[in-house]
Amino acid sequence: MTRPAPDKVKRVASIGAGPIGAGWAAHFLARGYDVTAYLHSMDEEPAFRRILDTGWISLTALGLVPGASRDRLTLTDDLTAAMSDAEFVQESAPERLPLKQALYETLGRIVPPEVVIASSTSGLTMTEIQQKCPSPERTVVGHPFNPPYLLPLVEIVGGARTAPAAVQWAHDFYAAAGKAPLVMKKEIPGFVATRLQEALWREALHMVANGEATPGDIDTALINGPGPRLAVQGQCMAFHVACGEGGMATNLDQFGPALKLPWTRLEAPELTQELRDRMVDGCNIEAAGRHFEDLAAERDRAIVGILQAVAAAKTKD
Amino acid sequence: MTRPAPDKVKRVASIGAGPIGAGWAAHFLARGYDVTAYLHSMDEEPAFRRILDTGWISLTALGLVPGASRDRLTLTDDLTAAMSDAEFVQESAPERLPLKQALYETLGRIVPPEVVIASSTSGLTMTEIQQKCPSPERTVVGHPFNPPYLLPLVEIVGGARTAPAAVQWAHDFYAAAGKAPLVMKKEIPGFVATRLQEALWREALHMVANGEATPGDIDTALINGPGPRLAVQGQCMAFHVACGEGGMATNLDQFGPALKLPWTRLEAPELTQELRDRMVDGCNIEAAGRHFEDLAAERDRAIVGILQAVAAAKTKD
Numbered sequence: 257m258t259r260p261a262p263d264k265v266k267r268v269a270s271i272g273a274g275p276i277g278a279g280w281a282a283h284f285l286a287r288g289y290d291v292t293a294y295l296h297s298m299d300e301e302p303a304f305r306r307i308l309d310t311g312w313i314s315l316t317a318l319g320l321v322p323g324a325s326r327d328r329l330t331l332t333d334d335l336t337a338a339m340s341d342a343e344f345v346q347e348s349a350p351e352r353l354p355l356k357q358a359l360y361e362t363l364g365r366i367v368p369p370e371v372v373i374a375s376s377t378s379g380l381t382m383t384e385i386q387q388k389c390p391s392p393e394r395t396v397v398g399h400p401f402n403p404p405y406l407l408p409l410v411e412i413v414g415g416a417r418t419a420p421a422a423v424q425w426a427h428d429f430y431a432a433a434g435k436a437p438l439v440m441k442k443e444i445p446g447f448v449a450t451r452l453q454e455a456l457w458r459e460a461l462h463m464v465a466n467g468e469a470t471p472g473d474i475d476t477a478l479i480n481g482p483g484p485r486l487a488v489q490g491q492c493m494a495f496h497v498a499c500g501e502g503g504m505a506t507n508l509d510q511f512g513p514a515l516k517l518p519w520t521r522l523e524a525p526e527l528t529q530e531l532r533d534r535m536v537d538g539c540n541i542e543a544a545g546r547h548f549e550d551l552a553a554e555r556d557r558a559i560v561g562i563l564q565a566v567a568a569a570k571t572k573d
Numbered sequence: 574m575t576r577p578a579p580d581k582v583k584r585v586a587s588i589g590a591g592p593i594g595a596g597w598a599a600h601f602l603a604r605g606y607d608v609t610a611y612l613h614s615m616d617e618e619p620a621f622r623r624i625l626d627t628g629w630i631s632l633t634a635l636g637l638v639p640g641a642s643r644d645r646l647t648l649t650d651d652l653t654a655a656m657s658d659a660e661f662v663q664e665s666a667p668e669r670l671p672l673k674q675a676l677y678e679t680l681g682r683i684v685p686p687e688v689v690i691a692s693s694t695s696g697l698t699m700t701e702i703q704q705k706c707p708s709p710e711r712t713v714v715g716h717p718f719n720p721p722y723l724l725p726l727v728e729i730v731g732g733a734r735t736a737p738a739a740v741q742w743a744h745d746f747y748a749a750a751g752k753a754p755l756v757m758k759k760e761i762p763g764f765v766a767t768r769l770q771e772a773l774w775r776e777a778l779h780m781v782a783n784g785e786a787t788p789g790d791i792d793t794a795l796i797n798g799p800g801p802r803l804a805v806q807g808q809c810m811a812f813h814v815a816c817g818e819g820g821m822a823t824n825l826d827q828f829g830p831a832l833k834l835p836w837t838r839l840e841a842p843e844l845t846q847e848l849r850d851r852m853v854d855g856c857n858i859e860a861a862g863r864h865f866e867d868l869a870a871e872r873d874r875a876i877v878g879i880l881q882a883v884a885a886a887k888t889k890d
Contacts, residue, residue: 401798409797436797446836449798455776455837465842471855475807480726480753481718481766483803490792519763520772522839538788558886565878
């Protein structure tokens with residue numbers, strides 16, 4: 257058998273009954289797939305269904321694909337049966353390395369060899385997870401962001417024994433499944449989003465430890481400051497657009513010295529010419545020729561909508 | 574004369590013609606104040622008006638206060654005249670310490686002594702700025718987030734010679750003016766929001782410097798992962814809610830060891846019992862007795878609206 261085309265997949269298997277496993281199942285069902293969910297024990301069914309039903313409210317609001325239905329879900333505690341006709345496997349088992357290694361040893365045998373298996377792991381690497389897997393070339397990390405039925409990001413990276421074709425296939429499959437896939441160049445701890453979030457989180461802990469801010473202060477600052485903007489513009493584009501005609505080049509040339517200031521406990525890298533150019537070139541690629549005023553107008557329209565959406569969500573309580 | 578009640582202020586002066594000064598003027602006009610804007614030179618008027626008009630589009634969409642009008646703006650390059658009848662002064666002059674110190678030396682003389690003067694500075698402290706000011710007790714930092722006509726956050730902190738009453742008044746005034754004021758406990762570089770953003774930014778620069786991610790990767794990760802959630806839940810509440818019944822206590826007890834992992838270049842503080850308790854207590858205060866499922870449902874409703882708002886803003890292009 258050959259691997260199905262990424263946009264022709266019809267049957268997906270999801271392993272795990274927690275918020276991630278059940279969240280993935282909800283997402284795939286909403287996108288019109290047949291989903292078989294493997295639970296370690298059928299006792300987990302009520303919790304699984306509660307997450308599914310919660311997710312379904314949001315997924316319905318965002319718009320289900322024609323034909324999508326919760327009736328197309330099969331629940332089982334028989335792993336072999338769950339894997340038998342899957343064309344893609346999303347694994348969200350507990351984050352313990354020995355458990356995952358043993359699981360992949362089994363999956364490597366019972367999942368048809370052309371089928372890509374993606375792990376939702378946030379803290380382990382695929383190089384570690386695939387160590388005992390007899391068919392590791394089709395195993396990748398496909399790391400979602402919580403809640404996985406709502407946030408589009410999936411970070412994809414292979415392990416040492418993963419075939420590049422499997423990484424590419426996973427990218428194309430997630431894109432077809434309505435996700436925002438991001439292929440990582442290197443297998444680094446925390447991937448991209450969690451690393452950025454973790455830097456922010458550690459700085460927050462420092463501030464609380466030093467009595468500089470309370471958790472409430474930190475959340476007030478985030479929700480009313482960077483948060484609404486980060487939903488529409490990443491930090492690179494935010495600075496690029498804020499600096500007008502000069503863009504990221506102006507930002508780095510003008511505020512570069514600020515990188516030496518103790519504005520956080522995180523030491524900045526040396527602002528070499530090479531780093532400067534990578535930042536500037538990267539922002540120009542992202543801007544794709546659009547004028548900064550055009551990008552700023554889009555940002556503003558989005559923030560207006562974001563603020564209204566947050567206010568509306570709060571009034572409904 | 575006595576200081577006006579924070580919610581009775583009618584006339585505001587704004588110093589500066591850049592995106593921050595003009596953005597503040599736009600915000601105050603939209604909230605129904607009479608605004609006198611001081612420009613260093615009337616040559617700056619066209620740029621000032623362009624920012625004002627851009628901001629007005631968003632402010633109108635968010636809803637103007639009855640009676641709010643751009644006709645209630647007075648532009649002048651006469652500093653003394655601009656300050657003569659102001660009941661509050663928002664200063665957004667260039668970020669150069671000698672310039673600001675000289676400006677506050679003048680403002681300290683010409684602004685009626687009961688009037689609070691707030692600086693938009695992001696990189697200087699009020700202790701430095703107020704050094705030559707003859708009436709420093711009413712000078713505070715009132716730091717907005719860009720764009721100031723849209724993002725609600727204002728970080729407020731006094732300098733060494735600021736009276737606590739001025740800080741409290743500024744807090745109450747900004748709240749009455751439709752902002753989300755955050756009073757800082759200590760005068761630390763970068764305040765709260767910029768410190769958090771800077772930690773994230775430096776980690777991003779490290780990743781680009783090491784070839785681990787491009788600016789486009791970083792922005793893709795932020796926009797599709799933490800961004801939409803940070804518009805409705807700060808990082809503390811996001812973790813509190815994600816951990817279900819156990820909340821922040823579960824997060825720290827379970828993932829505490831992850832603080833030792835190299836998930837960012839930022840070293841975490843020691844997770845002492847005291848820090849743990851501050852985080853847990855702070856999150857419980859924020860949650861205000863609400864069940865995590867209630868908070869999660871609100872989060873989900875908001876994220877749905879946020880994703881729709883961002884998509885709608887992009888289709889309009």
